Amino acid sequence: MPYYIQRLYKTCRESFSPNGPVSEEALERVRAMLEKMKPSDVGLEQEAQVVRNWSGPVHERNGSHQSLPPIKYLHLHECDSFSIGIFCMPPSSMIPLHNHPGMTVLSRLIYGSLHVKSYDWLDSTEPEDPLQEILWNSCSSPFGLIGLVFICKEPFLLELNDVRDLLNSSSCVDVVYFQLVENACEIFSFCCFARPAKLVRDDEMTAPCATTVLYPTSGGNIHCFRARTPCALFDILSPPYSSEHGRHCTYFRRSPRRDLPGEIEVNGVTYSEMTWLEEFQPPDNFVIRRGLYRGPVIRT
Numbered sequence: 001m002p003y004y005i006q007r008l009y010k011t012c013r014e015s016f017s018p019n020g021p022v023s024e025e026a027l028e029r030v031r032a033m034l035e036k037m038k039p040s041d042v043g044l045e046q047e048a049q050v051v052r053n054w055s056g057p058v059h060e061r062n063g064s065h066q067s068l069p070p071i072k073y074l075h076l077h078e079c080d081s082f083s084i085g086i087f088c089m090p091p092s093s094m095i096p097l098h099n100h101p102g103m104t105v106l107s108r109l110i111y112g113s114l115h116v117k118s119y120d121w122l123d124s125t126e127p128e129d130p131l132q133e134i135l136w137n138s139c140s141s142p143f144g145l146i147g148l149v150f151i152c153k154e155p156f157l158l159e160l161n162d163v164r165d166l167l168n169s170s171s172c173v174d175v176v177y178f179q180l181v182e183n184a185c186e187i188f189s190f191c192c193f194a195r196p197a198k199l200v201r202d203d204e205m206t207a208p209c210a211t212t213v214l215y216p217t218s219g220g221n222i223h224c225f226r227a228r229t230p231c232a233l234f235d236i237l238s239p240p241y242s243s244e245h246g247r248h249c250t251y252f253r254r255s256p257r258r259d260l261p262g263e264i265e266v267n268g269v270t271y272s273e274m275t276w277l278e279e280f281q282p283p284d285n286f287v288i289r290r291g292l293y294r295g296p297v298i299r300t
């Protein structure tokens with residue numbers, strides 16, 4: 001019988017395509033397999049044993065402050081359809097809030113405890129209206145979309161229909177265009193710093209625990225982790241990150257701005273419980289190093 005990891009790889013190969021999971025049933029098959037994973041299946045039995053005897057970080061026990069080892073990423077496999085890897089996190093280390101654009105993510109905590117916080121965007125729809133497309137292009141950022149929502153709704157700006165009428169009238173096009181661009185830029189600069197998201201999860205996970213599944217626009221696609229003990233998180237992404245296909249990792253933080261609306265309407269629903277997130281460069285001390293995977297090798 002092949003090793004567990006080889007069987008998991010085979011199931012992934014049958015379940016994922018360059019567009020993500022081929023079906024809900026296929027995704028469920030991978031999820032069910034992940035539930036059976038043991039630390040020894042991926043060469044991490046010794047590390048898991050250390051955590052079973054864990055009694056707190058060394059610097060808390062003897063008062064000295066030792067610098068923490070970096071977070072390590074053990075690469076197992078990557079192809080057009082999916083990637084498999086393991087994040088090994090030392091205690092107190094943190095992976096800042098980041099997204100998985102257009103991706104489905106399965107995560108299984110192999111050993112240890114960590115705190116997870118996750119969000120989804122309140123509005124993840126793409127623009128469909130031709131006028132919105134024009135403005136979208138002028139904003140040249142996905143965050144412009146939120147600006148467009150405001151353009152259509154804010155009373156101090158023109159109604160969408162009025163704008164359309166004015167655009168159809170050649171004598172006014174320049175004026176309207178200028179005004180629109182000006183407004184779009186103004187709102188764009190506001191929106192590129194913050195975008196509303198809803199909190200999906202804010203709790204602790206301790207192995208052994210259920211596999212989590214994040215979808216492109218639900219389930220907490222934007223998430224962060226803080227390790228409570230040494231821990232290892234086994235991740236399958238489908239499709240994988242790819243700059244070439246516009247799927248790159250962006251980091252976020254809660255916006256410190258105090259002038260952002262406390263209430264927002266999206267698709268006819270008013271939200272008052274939300275978090276404004278803005279893009280952010282992780283601190284220099286956030287480093288993920290490549291680690292050596294010592295478990296059974298996947299034969300492709």
Ligand SMILES: [Fe+2]
Pocket residue numbers: 098100223
């Ligand atoms: Fe992630």
